[in-house]
Amino acid sequence: MNINNFLHSGFKFTDDENLLQFKFKMLNSIFIIVAFFSALFGLLSDLSINDIGPIHSKVNYVYSFLTIMLIFFLRSSKTNYNLTAYALLIISLITFTSSLIFVPQDEFRMIWFYLLVFVAYMISGKMSGLFFTLASIVVILTVNFFVDMQLSQVAINSGILGLIIGSFLSSIYTNKITDYENSLKQQNSSLSLLASTDYLTGIMNRRMFNEISERYFQTAQKNEFCLTLLLLDLDHFKKVNDTYGHQAGDQLLKRFVETLERILNKSDIFARIGGEEFGILLSQVSSADAYILAEQIRKEIENDFMTYEGQDIRVTISIGISENRKTDTAFENIFSRADMALYKAKEEGRNKTCYVGSSNDDLHCPNSIIDNNVPNYSI
Structure with a gap:
């Protein structure tokens, strides 16, 4: 068995389970x-090399056996971690109590409680550390009251004081580690958001769009339902940047995204593919219904304008549509066809919506216009 596999209890951990x-x-x-x-x-002890007495010797065998049993219990579920950790600490406390009572010849046996407290802080956190610190002190005082531990009162007092100091230092260390863990989680969350979000518009970027689209594609192919992609490209966007500057172009992109977010459903996957190109993925929506949405978007953008430094800036968009096919093996197949349709829309004079039919050569660019008789897109 691989040692890492054993130490991980045979479980697979996701990226957000690094601490676990x-x-x-x-x-x-x-x-x-x-x-x-x-x-x-x-x-x-049984070999008379290090005598700890017959009773405590048997306690150690039981301690070893129970620990091995806990290994198997931990492997049964990820959720067993806390219960297993507490079980280890409790049987350790019992074992170390046994050493206090049955191994009077060991003048340093209180040292095991120092180890118990440190491990409690390490594997179960601050509250557990404080609890086992208090429990250790109570055990030492109780055993000393009923049993002659053959230790001076100074040694016992020093041992208890050492436990308190050790617990205090362990608590400070645990607090720092906890703060570091929380800070690291926040940083990882921020990095994850940055890695999946377009910095300008705040919507999904292409990297995340590709990952999600591929998952949607696999589900759609398996369950045989529609998956339709719209690729949108702002026409002559370079002229906006050249004429009014990149700041105006950035504001125009933001306005475009805000307009689409008002039209789209929350379940639609909307992303900036790159530059002035955007993608919309529609699950369980046919290309025919997607065409209605595309035309609604196209007319909305055509009739919209943005005022920048006293100038009204207008822009149109070209849209390419493709639906999944049974013969598709990857989302890239749909993307490639939608890109062909988008290119066709550009070729036909822009400000058009084109879609791919039953074959790659079957490209359609109707001149239909959204009017009041066409219902708004809604699922």
């Missing part, structure tokens, strides 16, 4: 260490 993946790896590493060394202590 690290916790699984850390907890499994602790299990291995605990199971090995607790069994080793029991074996060394």
